[in-house]
Amino acid sequence: MKARKEILTDCTLCYHSCGIRVAVEDGKAVAVKGLESHPINKGELCPKGESILDTIYHPQRIKYPMKKVNGKFERISWETALDEISRKLSDLKEEFGPQMMGMFSGSIGVENMEIAGLTQRFKTAFGSPNFFFRGERMLPDAHQNPPDHIR
Ligand code: SF4
Numbered sequence: 001m002k003a004r005k006e007i008l009t010d011c012t013l014c015y016h017s018c019g020i021r022v023a024v025e026d027g028k029a030v031a032v033k034g035l036e037s038h039p040i041n042k043g044e045l046c047p048k049g050e051s052i053l054d055t056i057y058h059p060q061r062i063k064y065p066m067k068k069v070n071g072k073f074e075r076i077s078w079e080t081a082l083d084e085i086s087r088k089l090s091d092l093k094e095e096f097g098p099q100m101m102g103m104f105s106g107s108i109g110v111e112n113m114e115i116a117g118l119t120q121r122f123k124t125a126f127g128s129p130n131f132f133f134r135g136e137r138m139l140p141d142a143h144q145n146p147p148d149h150i151r
Contacts (some may be wrong), residue, residue: 002026008035011049016040018049029053089126098127105133 002025010017011032019038023031032052036043055061065081066073076084092100105119116133123131 011045011052013048013052013055018045020045020049020052029056093126099129101126101128102130102132103128105131 004023004025007022007024009020009022011020018041019035021033021035022029030053032045032050034041034043034045034049041049065076065078067076067081067084089101101123103119103123105116120131
């Protein structure tokens with residue numbers, strides 16, 4: 001018999017962060033419904049949220065580092081990918097200075113707090129002043145004064 005449980009969580013496909021119920025069988029999500037008690041979506045889901053399992057389990061989803069070699073992508077290890085990226089970033093920093101890098105973290109809603117924080121820390125450790133996010137058009141001085149929760 002399969003072990004089944006239900007997890008109450010949020011859809012993270014956009015900044016609305018609608019509440020969802022996810023049925024999990026043997027460690028795999030098998031069904032998703034809107035969470036009736038959630039104040040934003042009240043049990044409803046948009047078509048993107050309804051098809052979230054297709055996104056999670058799509059056969060072409062990229063799950064590991066890929067490198068283009070002679071026009072074709074091939075799988076490489078995380079260690080190799082991180083080594084190559086850090087070497088290239090170091091070379092670029094040496095040649096052009098740390099400001100050559102700009103970090104973009106997408107939207108900074110509740111669905112993206114952790115990534116925004118990590119992005120900001122990575123940018124600072126690298127020494128670049130350049131940080132961008134989707135809301136910056138609404139916040140003209142966002143580069144110099146990002147919201148407190150992502151400093
Ligand atoms: S269900 Fe739709 S509107 Fe709600 S968070 Fe997911 S993608 Fe956004």
